[in-house]
Amino acid sequence: MAIHKKDEFSQKEQDLATFAKALSHPARIAILKVLAQKNECICGEIVAVLPLAQSTVSQHLKELKTAGLISGETDGPRSCYCINWKAFEKFITDFNTLFEKLKSVNTKCC
Amino acid sequence: MAIHKKDEFSQKEQDLATFAKALSHPARIAILKVLAQKNECICGEIVAVLPLAQSTVSQHLKELKTAGLISGETDGPRSCYCINWKAFEKFITDFNTLFEKLKSVNTKCC
């Protein structure tokens, strides 16, 4: 029980799931928006906008970073984050490819 | 602590997060593939293909259904599931729109 079986799926399926998981919380979607709209992607600005504690935002940022969707540099006492477009687009493409493929095969059974 | 604050984000952010969450497990991605590739989208065929117990697959199907990505009809003693393309494409479009928008605004700060 509760022994996770994620590893028994294909790498592509796991990658897509990991990407989706990174986006599966509204706070992380909001963070991505802020990162793109501000020229200076300072952590503090994100904290100011979101209805969450600083430590919680930091945790969400870490998850986005671990998933490879953003990258961060420490800049003096601050941290500068930005979107990792390369990895991001790779996933978007994979998603679209998968769904395009699914759509062409589908034959509406119900 | 642990009082979820998802409701404090915008509806669009919540919708995208819900969609992403539905796709955030490789089993559910695999299920969507099977649903598209088989003409007869019978639950049993999914169970046969996945490395999971019947009850677990049923649970994943329920989550996909709750998220609106698939719909299901009981057909005698069996259950027929299929992909809800309308809702599916709505989300895909929203995703692409969001990311396209983000991309155009970004100015590479780090």
Added chain:
DNA sequence: ATCTTAGATCGTAAATATACGATAAGTAAA
């Protein structure tokens, strides 16, 4: 009417996610 089959649901255990406050660690300014 009973048996079989397919699937959903219940109960449960363990893992993971969410959130916060407190604290640590590092830089900049006084």
Added chain:
DNA sequence: TTTACTTATCGTATATTTACGATCTAAGAT
């Protein structure tokens, strides 16, 4: 050096997810 500021990390509580076996339900077969 001390102080203030910014962010990361730790500890912790609670909620949710994942997974299974067992059981319930409903339809079809005998």
